[in-house]
Amino acid sequence: MPTPPPRKLYPRNSTARSHPVVAGNPVTTRPESGVDNSFPGLEFDQRNLDKRFFPGLEFELHAQAVLRTIDPARAAPIHAALAGDLPAGIVLVAVAGTFGEAAEEVAQIGPSGGLQDWRVVHDLSPGRVALALAPFGSVEPRERIVEAFVAYLAGGNPAIEVTRQGDGRLRFAFVTGERARILDDNGVIDPDEYHPGDLTRSLCSPWQYDFALCGCFYWASNKPDLVSPDADTPQIANFQRDRVNPQPIVPVTDYGTWQSLDIGEVEMIERWETLPAVFDGIEGRAMAVATAPRLPDEDVLDRATIVRALRELATVEHGLMVEYLYAYYSLDQNAFADNMESRQRVVSAAQTVLSVAIDEMRHLRWVNEMLLAVGERHELGRFETLPDIDRDGRGLTHTFSLTPLVPERLDWFITVEAPSEAFDPDAADDTIDGMYTRLLLSIEQGDAFTGEVKERLLQLIKLIIEEGQDHYQRFLRVRERLQGLDPNLYIRLTENPAPLPAAAPASVFERIANVAYAQVIELLALVFTPRNIVEADALITGARELMYNLDEAARTAAANGGAPLFILPAEPAVSGGVSMRGPVTEAAAPVPVSPAEFIKRGVAPALEAATAGLDPAADALVRSMRARVATLEERFAGFGDGGR
Numbered sequence: 179m180p181t182p183p184p185r186k187l188y189p190r191n192s193t194a195r196s197h198p199v200v201a202g203n204p205v206t207t208r209p210e211s212g213v214d215n216s217f218p219g220l221e222f223d224q225r226n227l228d229k230r231f232f233p234g235l236e237f238e239l240h241a242q243a244v245l246r247t248i249d250p251a252r253a254a255p256i257h258a259a260l261a262g263d264l265p266a267g268i269v270l271v272a273v274a275g276t277f278g279e280a281a282e283e284v285a286q287i288g289p290s291g292g293l294q295d296w297r298v299v300h301d302l303s304p305g306r307v308a309l310a311l312a313p314f315g316s317v318e319p320r321e322r323i324v325e326a327f328v329a330y331l332a333g334g335n336p337a338i339e340v341t342r343q344g345d346g347r348l349r350f351a352f353v354t355g356e357r358a359r360i361l362d363d364n365g366v367i368d369p370d371e372y373h374p375g376d377l378t379r380s381l382c383s384p385w386q387y388d389f390a391l392c393g394c395f396y397w398a399s400n401k402p403d404l405v406s407p408d409a410d411t412p413q414i415a416n417f418q419r420d421r422v423n424p425q426p427i428v429p430v431t432d433y434g435t436w437q438s439l440d441i442g443e444v445e446m447i448e449r450w451e452t453l454p455a456v457f458d459g460i461e462g463r464a465m466a467v468a469t470a471p472r473l474p475d476e477d478v479l480d481r482a483t484i485v486r487a488l489r490e491l492a493t494v495e496h497g498l499m500v501e502y503l504y505a506y507y508s509l510d511q512n513a514f515a516d517n518m519e520s521r522q523r524v525v526s527a528a529q530t531v532l533s534v535a536i537d538e539m540r541h542l543r544w545v546n547e548m549l550l551a552v553g554e555r556h557e558l559g560r561f562e563t564l565p566d567i568d569r570d571g572r573g574l575t576h577t578f579s580l581t582p583l584v585p586e587r588l589d590w591f592i593t594v595e596a597p598s599e600a601f602d603p604d605a606a607d608d609t610i611d612g613m614y615t616r617l618l619l620s621i622e623q624g625d626a627f628t629g630e631v632k633e634r635l636l637q638l639i640k641l642i643i644e645e646g647q648d649h650y651q652r653f654l655r656v657r658e659r660l661q662g663l664d665p666n667l668y669i670r671l672t673e674n675p676a677p678l679p680a681a682a683p684a685s686v687f688e689r690i691a692n693v694a695y696a697q698v699i700e701l702l703a704l705v706f707t708p709r710n711i712v713e714a715d716a717l718i719t720g721a722r723e724l725m726y727n728l729d730e731a732a733r734t735a736a737a738n739g740g741a742p743l744f745i746l747p748a749e750p751a752v753s754g755g756v757s758m759r760g761p762v763t764e765a766a767a768p769v770p771v772s773p774a775e776f777i778k779r780g781v782a783p784a785l786e787a788a789t790a791g792l793d794p795a796a797d798a799l800v801r802s803m804r805a806r807v808a809t810l811e812e813r814f815a816g817f818g819d820g821g822r
Contacts, residue, residue: 221378222377222378222381223377223378223379223380223381224296224300225239225240225296225380226372226376226377226378226379226380227360227367227372227377228296228299228300230358230371230372231299231302231307231357231358232307232309232353232355232357232358233252233253233355233356233358234248234249234251234252234253234256234257234355235247235248235249235253235256235309235353236248236249237270237299239295239296239299240380242269242289242295243269243270243287243295243296243299244267244268244269244270244314245260245264245268245269245270245311246264247264248260248261248264253355255337255338256338256353259338259340259351260311260340260348260351263313263347263348266313266314266347266348267313267314267315268311268312268313268314268348268351269287269311269312269313269314269316270287270295270309270310270311271286271287271310271311271312271320271323271324271327271350272284272285272286272287272309272310272323272324272327273285273287273298273299273302273307273308273309273310274307274308274309274310274327274331275302275303275305275306275307275308275357276302276303276305277298277301277302277303278301278303282306284324284327284328284331285298286320286324289320302357303357304356304357304359305356305357306354306355306356306357307354307355307356307357308327308330308331308335308352308353308354308355309352309353309354310323310324310326310327310350310351310352311350311351311352311353312348312349312350312351313347313348313349316349316350318349318350323350326341326350326352327350327352330352335352335354336354337353337354337355338351338352338353338354339351339352339353358371360372386443386446386447386450387443387446387447389401389446389450390418390440390441390442390443390445390446390447391443401417402417402456402459403416403417404416404417404459405417405456405459405460405461406459406460406461407425407461408460408461409460411425412429413459413460414426414428414429414430415461416430416436416439416440417453417456417461418439418440418441418446418453419439419440419441420439420440420441420445421452423439426439471615471619472619472623473616473619473620473623475623477620478619478620478623478624479616479617479620479624479626480624480626481552481626481627483620484617484620484621484626484627485549485552485554487567487613487616487617488545488548488549488552488554488557488617489549489554489557489559490561490565490567491545491567491613491614491617492542492545492546492549492556492557492558492559493557493559493560493561493565494561494564494565494610494613495538495541495542495545496542496558496559496560496561497560497561497564497578498538498594498610499535499538499539499542500560500578500580500744501578501579501580501581501591502531502532502534502535502538502591503532503535503732503742503744504580504581504582504671504741504742504744505531505581505582505583505587505588505591506528506531506532506535506583507671507732507733507736507741507742508581508582508583508669508670508671508736509524509527509528509531509582509583509668509669509670510524510668510669510670511524511525511528513667513668514663514667514668520663523659523660523663524659524660524663524668526659527583527656527659527660530652530653530655530656530659531583531653531656533652534591534595534649534652534653537645537649539725540645541642541645542558542702543702543706543718544638544641544642545557545638545642546558546702546706547638547706548634548635548638548639549706550706550708551631551634551635552627552631552635556702556703556706556707558699558702558703558706560578560746561578562577562578563576563577563578564576564577564578564594567613567616567617574593574594574609576590576594579673579674580671580673580674580675580741580743580744581673581674582665582669582670582671582672582673583656583660583665583669584665584669585657585660585665588653588656588657588660589657591653592650592653592654592657593609594609594610595609595610595611595646595649595650595653596609596611596650597609597611597646597647597650610646611643611646611647611650614639614642614643614646615643617639618636618639618640618643621635621636621639622636670736670737671736671741672741675740675741675743677743678739678740682739682740683738683739684735684738684739684740685740687731687734687735687738687740687799688735688740688741688742688743689788690731690734690735690785690788690799690800690803691728691731691732691734691735691742691743692743692744692745693784693785693788694724694727694728694731694732694785694803695728695742695744695745695747696745696746696747696784697724697727697781697784697785698721698724698725698728699746699747700747700776701717701721701724701776701781702721704717704776705717705718705721717814721810723806723807723809723810724781724806724807724810726806727785727803727806727807728742730799730802730803731799731803734799774811774814774815776814777807777810777811777814778811781807781810782807782811785803785804785807
């Protein structure tokens, strides 16, 4: 029998240890390896593990921290002293203990409850723990209770100390013990402490409970937070509002008021079906079912035209990705140092533009996966003039350029990403959405592709269309955030910059950024080959190290008076001559080379040459970039046989 491979996960419970490999019982199935969630939702609720953090006491941590039960066997003195007070309610006021590496400290528990209280309990380290308890609805100032608690801790703290009012009602109580264990000696959740159903008892059942609690994009996108009650009203209303109240006329700006407008969990369970349908952010009562768009038979593209269109769309995705990246680097996120609100608006706009650029990287991958799926070569070229994909004379007029995010440039981004309101081959100029919609309908209606290949193409195109529609909304938000700000105060790059003279301090950063960009393109050319595409996920994960190099070098160049130039590499030897610019052309077969060889023979020497003889100002950048290449070399070691 062969020797089992060394373990990376070590089983501690006796069942998992019973055999080197037990089918159906991996150690990852242990509850503490599960995905927990402190709102009703996933596999279990972490708060249910922490509710018995003090021996013999059980708290509820879902709202205010309330003491529910006292075990007379495990906490006999506390039970004898406080059991009679439980029906009126006892709440946790403060906890004393150690939290991480810090010395013992006192943490107050807020009267409003919620996650913050639970976090205090959750962060308690093993060891001595003391609690301050008070009656529910106590009029005793919490500061006075905490002062008495601190004195109790300083005075030797007996196991329990109870202070009552003149009429015998509880005033406050202090108890001391050891932080209870969650795991038993076998390393599993202690079955004597936690019974079947304990960990999952607060998960969403029924689903409407979760629906009521989750907002601000926590729930899936088909649940809006802000809606317009009608087409003539601003989008400022709470979708979960109790509709017996008047419609809001101004936006709600504080969370307390927002919550007060909500229907509660019980009402949601009872009345959820009364919520209106929402279309384009507007509440309605009926669903208008649109007729699925369809191309006239004579407009359905054939196989050769679809393949050509995919190649051209790959150059579009590449070009837009670079234009978006340059726009991102053109925004000075340190602008408005004396005006935090304006600065945050620029930072938010920059991060949004970057998020769209990252999506375009993913679209470039998906288009190349489609080309490989239909048996064609990959395409990593970059458009010079935006192509008219279907040759209908309605292509958008645009020439590739490196332009900072001035208002006119942002308007162009919004135009190219705008959704096709109603697809019509004879209507206005093609947007990106329109280009992909024409492809989608042609593949759907035609017989150029069948079976799994057809399904895969339709799936990827639909993903690109859906993300593109979101790009349009994101760029609208960028325009809103930058509205009213002077571009001269936050734009730091010029249009189509020329390389700096070699003697300029920032020229070295431009050179490094160009090397990093070329390496990204060349590695993608290597990834998108039939022998490597099966490992695309692993290779692209490694390729992110080169993207981080590009990002760091580009940001450094922009911050020091230079600019990322995004100069396309020459036909890369390792990828066999991909069409890098201009019209799409057929490329020669790639030179066989493994990813590991590419890093060792191509990336590492090129980076060494680009960073040779740098002054100390660039040392930190060079060190981090070389470290990433070393990481990449290690990750790609498994691909070093040259035959993958």
